[in-house]
């Protein structure tokens with residue numbers, strides 16, 4: 001049973017059969033797939049932070065060591081979620097996290113714990129490594145380009161992904177840019 005996704009047709013998600021769960025990416029990108037610069041995000045968008053929390057709540061979230069370290073200390077591990085941190089350093093121990101040395105080990109941990117939708121939450125290296133495994137993308141598209149970015153999400157080829165839903169949020173005093181919540185499923 002898929003508890004949080006509310007999806008009935010799972011034909012887009014072969015990982016259900018391989019791992020007993022959907023594997024999703026949750027990411028916010030600029031107009032050119034930018035996701036970060038100098039170890040940090042490129043924008044402050046409170047409604048996107050709330051959206052991220054809502055989507056990932058109750059799930060296993062898998063991230064690279066650098067993304068984990070980019071979360072302000074008082075907010076990590078991310079509460080209400082099982083944090084899995086990937087590092088090549090097998091001696092690394094972040095309190096309150098599952099520390100793994102491969103993405104596959106993280107996937108197995110989530111499967112063994114009965115997860116139904118594993119959330120890959122970054123950053124650039126981990127999205128790139130996991131991209132071929134991803135069934136679904138919870139994408140936030142920020143309608144602005146950020147030339148100083150040094151980290152990017154892989155190209156999302158239009159013919160390989162189906163748009164399931166979109167919601168446009170207009171800029172306001174707390175949100176400098178227009179942005180859009182988009183759900184994509186692999187075709």
Ligand SMILES: NC(=O)c1ccc[n+]([C@@H]2O[C@H](COP(=O)([O-])OP(=O)(O)OC[C@H]3O[C@@H](n4cnc5c(N)ncnc54)[C@H](OP(=O)(O)O)[C@@H]3O)[C@@H](O)[C@H]2O)c1
Pocket residue numbers: 026027028029034035036037038039040041063064065066067068070086087088089101102103121122123124125126127129151
């Ligand atoms: N816009 C968004 O939605 C979003 C989301 C997340 C992050 N970000 C941004 O992305 C940037 C961070 O991304 P990043 O690409 O620099 O780093 P990252 O993907 O978060 O983490 C990279 C680390 O993952 C580990 N790793 C990578 N490949 C591995 C492998 N094959 N096996 C085991 N471990 C492996 C390594 O850790 P060790 O060095 O410890 O071995 C590596 O240094 C930041 O700017 C952050 O703000 C943006």
